[in-house]
Amino acid sequence: MMSSQVLVLNRxxxxxxxxxxxxxxxxxxxxxxxxxxHQYELFDFQSWAALSVALGEEHIGMVNRAIRVPxxxxxxxxxxxxxxxxxxxxxxxxxxxxxxxQYCGRNFHRxxxxxxxxxxxxxxxxxxxxxxVCSCVECNLKKGGRTxxxxxxxxxxKPTKPPWTFFFATMSRPPYxxxxxxxxxxxxxxxxxxxxxx
Ligand SMILES: [Zn+2]
Numbered sequence: 001m002m003s004s005q006v007l008v009l010n011r012x013x014x015x016x017x018x019x020x021x022x023x024x025x026x027x028x029x030x031x032x033x034x035x036x037x038h039q040y041e042l043f044d045f046q047s048w049a050a051l052s053v054a055l056g057e058e059h060i061g062m063v064n065r066a067i068r069v070p071x072x073x074x075x076x077x078x079x080x081x082x083x084x085x086x087x088x089x090x091x092x093x094x095x096x097x098x099x100x101x102q103y104c105g106r107n108f109h110r111x112x113x114x115x116x117x118x119x120x121x122x123x124x125x126x127x128x129x130x131x132x133v134c135s136c137v138e139c140n141l142k143k144g145g146r147t148x149x150x151x152x153x154x155x156x157x158k159p160t161k162p163p164w165t166f167f168f169a170t171m172s173r174p175p176y177x178x179x180x181x182x183x184x185x186x187x188x189x190x191x192x193x194x195x196x197x198x
Pocket of ligand 1: 101102103104105106135136137138139140
């Protein structure tokens with residue numbers, strides 16, 4: 001239980017890390033973090049420990065009482081955890097492009113998407129964030145070994161390097177708690193939000 005996982009958000013409610021319950025409790029106790037509940041309400045260690053434990057709810061025994069298991073905590077200090085660089089992986093490109101073909105804009109299962117070099121490798125295109133996009137088979141065939149201009153196809157948006165790590169997606173099997181969900185969708189929100197400002 002103490003090594004089970006807790007989602008860590010920065011002060012902007014953006015997920016930055018996953019830590020152990022043991023470490024999360026330590027941060028709570030030292031005032032470095034607060035618990036966030038499903039209604040986005042914040043609790044310090046004292047107020048969290050004072051909450052009653054409902055029947056069937058996850059809890060841990062602390063000294064002489066039971067306290068609820070915090071599954072999401074918010075850092076009280078600014079950018080304490082270093083940002084890790086985004087791994088340039090197939091999965092992260094799919095995540096960035098939201099499983100949408102970047103030419104026709106339609107949504108596909110990952111198995112029906114390819115990675116396409118916007119400027120083909122044969123024309124000097126690099127395998128980098130700003131030259132690789134998701135593409136469906138149909139658009140891939142239509143484009144062939146040409147640039148979008150030559151093929152008269154338009155990208156639905158310009159590919160760029162995502163602003164942060166999709167840390168939860170880089171795990172082999174993401175441990176996923178129901179209580180993390182509202183905050184993980186913030187990833188999409190913040191991600192798209194950041195892109196639109198550029
Ligand atoms: Zn397509």
